Amino acid sequence: MLNHFKISIKKDLEQQLNTRFNQEISIIVEEPKKAELGDLSVPVFSIVKTLRKPLPQIVDIVKEELTKVGDAAYFNKIDSVSGFINITLNRTKFSELVINDFDNTDSYGQNEFGQGKTICIDYSSPNIAKPFSIGHLRSTIIGHSLGNILEKCGYNVVRINHLGDFGTPFAKTIYAYLNWGNQEIVEQDPVNELVKLYVEFNEKAKLDPNLDEEARKIFNELEQGNETYVKLWEYIREESLKDYMKVYDLLGVRFDSYNGEAFYNDKMQAIVDELKEKKLLIKDQGAMIVDLGDDIPPALIQKTDGATLYITRDLAALFYRKNTYHFDEVLYVVGNEQKLHFTQLKRVVDKMGYDFAENIHHINFGLVLQDGKKMSTRKGKIVKLEDVLNEASTMSLDYINEKNPGLENKEEIATHIGVSAVVFNDLKNYRTNDFEFNLEEMVNFAGQTGPYLQYTSVRIQSILDSALNTTNKMNYDLFEGEHYFDILKNISLYEDIIIKARLEYAPSILAKYLLNLASLFNSFYAKERVLVDDEVERNTKLHLLKMTKDILNDGMRLLGMQVILKM
Numbered sequence: 001m002l003n004h005f006k007i008s009i010k011k012d013l014e015q016q017l018n019t020r021f022n023q024e025i026s027i028i029v030e031e032p033k034k035a036e037l038g039d040l041s042v043p044v045f046s047i048v049k050t051l052r053k054p055l056p057q058i059v060d061i062v063k064e065e066l067t068k069v070g071d072a073a074y075f076n077k078i079d080s081v082s083g084f085i086n087i088t089l090n091r092t093k094f095s096e097l098v099i100n101d102f103d104n105t106d107s108y109g110q111n112e113f114g115q116g117k118t119i120c121i122d123y124s125s126p127n128i129a130k131p132f133s134i135g136h137l138r139s140t141i142i143g144h145s146l147g148n149i150l151e152k153c154g155y156n157v158v159r160i161n162h163l164g165d166f167g168t169p170f171a172k173t174i175y176a177y178l179n180w181g182n183q184e185i186v187e188q189d190p191v192n193e194l195v196k197l198y199v200e201f202n203e204k205a206k207l208d209p210n211l212d213e214e215a216r217k218i219f220n221e222l223e224q225g226n227e228t229y230v231k232l233w234e235y236i237r238e239e240s241l242k243d244y245m246k247v248y249d250l251l252g253v254r255f256d257s258y259n260g261e262a263f264y265n266d267k268m269q270a271i272v273d274e275l276k277e278k279k280l281l282i283k284d285q286g287a288m289i290v291d292l293g294d295d296i297p298p299a300l301i302q303k304t305d306g307a308t309l310y311i312t313r314d315l316a317a318l319f320y321r322k323n324t325y326h327f328d329e330v331l332y333v334v335g336n337e338q339k340l341h342f343t344q345l346k347r348v349v350d351k352m353g354y355d356f357a358e359n360i361h362h363i364n365f366g367l368v369l370q371d372g373k374k375m376s377t378r379k380g381k382i383v384k385l386e387d388v389l390n391e392a393s394t395m396s397l398d399y400i401n402e403k404n405p406g407l408e409n410k411e412e413i414a415t416h417i418g419v420s421a422v423v424f425n426d427l428k429n430y431r432t433n434d435f436e437f438n439l440e441e442m443v444n445f446a447g448q449t450g451p452y453l454q455y456t457s458v459r460i461q462s463i464l465d466s467a468l469n470t471t472n473k474m475n476y477d478l479f480e481g482e483h484y485f486d487i488l489k490n491i492s493l494y495e496d497i498i499i500k501a502r503l504e505y506a507p508s509i510l511a512k513y514l515l516n517l518a519s520l521f522n523s524f525y526a527k528e529r530v531l532v533d534d535e536v537e538r539n540t541k542l543h544l545l546k547m548t549k550d551i552l553n554d555g556m557r558l559l560g561m562q563v564i565l566k567m
């Protein structure tokens with residue numbers, strides 16, 4: 001809502017000034033650096049420059065014109081401080097407006113920013129026959145939340161899990177399985193046993209370099225469609241997916257497509273041909289490359305033995321997606337370490353002469369650290385994600401057992417809290433930053449955590465449940481109070497925040513906003529008794545609480561957290 005004010009004030013004021021001076025004048029409406037200066041602010045320096053008139057005169061003119069804009073009825077005060085015109089809103093009227101808007105909207109914050117546009121998001125995308133790593137967890141959490149945020153902005157979102165189901169690592173597992181694997185043992189615990197085989201292969205290959213050659217042969221034959229290998233491949237893929245589904249179910253994550261790298265096996269030749277036709281493919285020591293300029297290494301498209309590469313499959317996937325979904329943008333939620341790969345991908349598409357190269361975005365992210373080091377193994381063992389999520393759930397259960405042992409369905413609730421704690425902890429950090437993974441901290445109900453948000457929402461819910469509401473009359477004058485208006489103004493910014501998070505591909509913007517909203521409520525609640533005798537005052541407070549809770553819940557949903565009703 002505040003955003004709508006900014007837009008319409010800008011529009012009206014520009015129009016008025018243009019008419020008055022018969023000159024193109026552009027202005028900005030922003031929020032003042034300090035909240036005590038007002039709610040909105042218009043800097044006038046650029047107008048002074050355009051019109052070449054003294055500052056005091058411009059200040060007077062803009063102040064005067066502001067009294068005539070469409071929203072002027074909502075202004076209480078128009079001040080000026082050193083080149084800024086600051087507007088203080090009439091809190092009573094503004095609050096009434098926001099509350100009516102809220103009440104008349106099904107999904108507050110839903111907007112049409114992306115109306116009619118399609119975005120493909122490639123996220124999670126683990127490599128099969130390997131355990132789901134913490135890096136893939138980040139991709140899953142960030143991608144899932146971005147998908148939700150984009151949908152809230154009206155986009156048609158296509159969620160794609162580009163499974164790493166092809167490549168030499170995979171052939172290594174097949175080689176090991178066929179040469180020293182035991183079918184019975186593997187069938188009991190497929191993914192873990194296959195990983196063991198892969199690790200063993202690498203150890204043996206250190207002593208016997210021949211093995212790598214053997215694996216490469218298998219990979220080639222697999223690419224040609226060798227039946228035994230294809231069957232094994234299918235088995236491994238299926239078992240891995242089953243394993244990943246456990247994590248996806250816990251997180252409530254879903255995809256529209258699980259087309260992995262292998263899906264593009266028969267779609268690469270067309271790309272290679274097109275590159276050739278466009279004279280972009282160069283032979284380099286037997287391999288085929290695309291030169292991308294002096295600043296980055298060339299893209300290796302085909303190896304000497306004809307085998308294709310990761311980027312070849314990504315090119316095929318990209319064109320397949322363009323032709324299938326007609327995307328306006330495609331996002332790749334992948335760690336910082338693949339920066340070069342995506343720069344190359346984009347550059348190749350650009351060299352091929354396609355404009356949509358500029359709509360390819362690598363949504364990169366940092367590492368998860370433990371004691372300052374990359375978290376991938378613990379005491380030499382690979383950290384299994386499912387174990388981490390289960391540990392978080394157990395910690396939450398301990399907490400519930402301490403505070404509310406009689407809670408119904410407490411195991412299920414504890415799982416929701418634990419998993420959401422991990423999700424929120426990830427998303428509250430700006431995605432490109434590395435962060436420390438500290439379970440104790442993220443499950444703490446009192447910190448800047450997921451459980452803190454869930455707890456705040458439950459707390460509000462329980463007040464609402466216990467309240468006796470006898471009127472629907474509102475006293476908007478109450479919003480003159482600072483602590484009332486702070487919450488309301490924040491609520492009015494929800495849509496703005498969602499759009500900001502979308503533009504920066506940064507769920508952390510929403511996460512921080514929710515923390516602030518929760519803390520505003522908690523300080524409000526520390527000051528105000530809600531269930532007072534005065535019916536209208538009580539109803540007004542309950543209404544504010546309900547709005548706060550609805551936003552907290554919707555925001556948590558967008559982040560991919562579970563909303564809970566009792567804890």
Ligand code: ARG
Pocket residue numbers: 122125126127162163164314317332334
């Ligand atoms: N499987 C890859 C990995 O684990 C990530 C794939 C990302 N998506 C893509 N289209 N390249 O490193």
